Amino acid sequence: MERVLIVCGAGASSTFLALRIRAVARERGLDLVVEAGTVQDLDERLPATDALLVGPHLADRFSELEQRAAEADTPAGLLPADAFGPDGAAAATDLLSELLAGRRHHPLEAEHH
Numbered sequence: 001m002e003r004v005l006i007v008c009g010a011g012a013s014s015t016f017l018a019l020r021i022r023a024v025a026r027e028r029g030l031d032l033v034v035e036a037g038t039v040q041d042l043d044e045r046l047p048a049t050d051a052l053l054v055g056p057h058l059a060d061r062f063s064e065l066e067q068r069a070a071e072a073d074t075p076a077g078l079l080p081a082d083a084f085g086p087d088g089a090a091a092a093t094d095l096l097s098e099l100l101a102g103r104r105h106h107p108l109e110a111e112h113h
Contacts, residue, residue, distance in 0.1 A: 002100055004034045005045055006079075006092075007065070008055035013084050020089035021096070028093065039065070046072035051099040053092060056081045075099040 004021070006014040014036035025032045037045055039058070042065065046052070052069045054062055054076060062078045069076035077095045082088055 001031045001033055002050040003048055004032055004051045004053065004096060005037050005042075005049045006034065006053040006055070007037050007039055007042055007058070009057065010038060014053075014055060017079075017084055017089060017092060021093050024089045024093045030093070030097070032096075042068060046074050049074050050103060051096055052076040053096060053099075054078050056083055075103050 004018075006018050006021070008014040018034045018036045021034045022032070025034065035045075039061070042052075046069060049069075049072070052065070052074050054065050056079050058065065059078060062076075066076040077099050079095065080088070080091055083092050
């Protein structure tokens with residue numbers, strides 16, 4: 001089971017997206033725990049996170065958030081502008097699958113297991 005954290009400004013929109021991603025993940029047979037959070041609690045939650053998704057309205061802060069995630073060995077992805085729209089959960093799950101696949105094939109990860 002892999003843990004995913006979605007961050008947005010206050011956590012409200014990411015909460016709804018997390019629910020929708022969980023449904024898409026179940027349909028695709030993915031074993032994911034998807035949670036919503038805020039930028040303020042990011043550092044405390046990153047160590048237990050396998051992938052970070054960042055809300056599109058935080059695009060101007062993405063490099064900073066991506067760096068913070070990298071320091072915790074967590075891949076990060078910026079959600080597309082329509083992530084909170086009707087088909088956003090499928091697109092977000094696609095991005096998430098890419099991030100997690102990259103993590104599983106990361107050379108340093110292989111050395112730790």
